[in-house]
Amino acid sequence: MAEVPLGGEPRALSAPAVDVPEPAAEGPWARLCWGVRAYGFIAAMWIRSTMVYRGSFLMMVAGSLTLTALDFAAIVIMFSHVGALGGFALPEVALLYGTCTASFGLADLLMGSFDKLGTRVRDGTMDTVLVRPVPALAQVAADRFALRRLGRVLQSAAVLGWALANVDVDWSGGSVLLLVVTLLSGAAIFCSLFVLGGAFQFVAQDAAEVQNSFTYGGVTLLEYPPTIFAKELVRGVTFVVPLAFVNWLPVLRILGEDDPLGLPGWVDFGGPVVAAACCALAGLAWRAGLRAYRSTGS
Template structure:
């Protein structure tokens, strides 16, 4: 059953690379725009030695994990954001009558190759962070080095799916979803210590965004959480990511069952 999705992906790639010059320009500009997020962090450290109690290389570790996780999720499942277009126009009906997964089709049909540049950039940044940051190496740290960015990808992927699924009940939900996807990307690129009060409790620990990059980075750096979270939580990002994926799958199935055709 994998072959139909691969054919859809190949068709998308061929179509997007048909005009090579245009494709290269889009790929380069897409990568450069993402680089601005990293530049922001360097600008901050040009006027401050520390950020929320963390040095430059330590923050770079946090940024590196987030810089891989979000673009990778955006590349793989970010296209599901177009669900609201399919619901509004009635095109989702055509998707549902095919003997394939609706979510799998949405992901494959609107696959955007140009986003791959962001993943390459995020990977390079993460590798640099592992080299320059004071990582406390151990067998557990070696495993977490691999699992942390993958867990971040799964977590953000779940956020994308949940945000898109809201369109089954509220079609014009795009901006609300963006607050948690793109807003979550920005939120996870900084130490949680720069936030405070109810905002930090809700987003960092209530919704789990602290497990994307902040807590795994603390584990790799051998630091306890200055906010006071138990040390064992630093290693729980894979479990939180799997839980988020389960919630997203349940929410998606609920949305599909409640879908009513537009009749167009």
């Protein structure tokens, strides 16, 4: 990759050296803490590299914010011709949009580099990741950490703030807590999808588009009310790929609406459990993918 400074010629952007400490103790919890610290060190390295050209960084964030804002602009234009969409008014759709895009924006910021894993597997540069004394998952997740993705997070936060101010909801402590838990659980579910997609690329070698169909495609689906989709599709994103727990089920609970499948009310609070199960599955798939990696043979 090359970074282009304002008013200057492109030049190669190399990663500055960073010393990642060895784990102080053994055990699953110690390895997890070490992986998180390693991720932070690597991400901080790339952030310092990005901030060398702050003008370029600000322009890239503004561009990302503008491009993602076009998605919501299309929804606003749609509501200029209709009063409701599947029984949902504009503030309610904005609440759906804001929750799913905020969760996805956080996941994309933290794990978005996984869509480049197929290239590493094909050209054999995954070997350099595996020989370093740092967890491979942390290295791949933080590789070329793109702080410009904050543009999507800021745009979704703005839409979510507008929706919260205009939606007809009696906000109680339980509703606020459910909203916060929904955002975090949704981000964890999307992070697990990024890791699962990365694990699949160890086998397929170039499956970025398959991964994107569940991540970027999933967030586009969740921007709209579930009532406009066929029940078979709603069942699929509830019981097969549990994207409905990102925002559909908890937001319907907040709005006081019934879900199209008529599920028991307690299911609406299942986001954290589903997120934990997805993360556990993603961890197992990642370990299996690493064991299946055979390099390029060169």
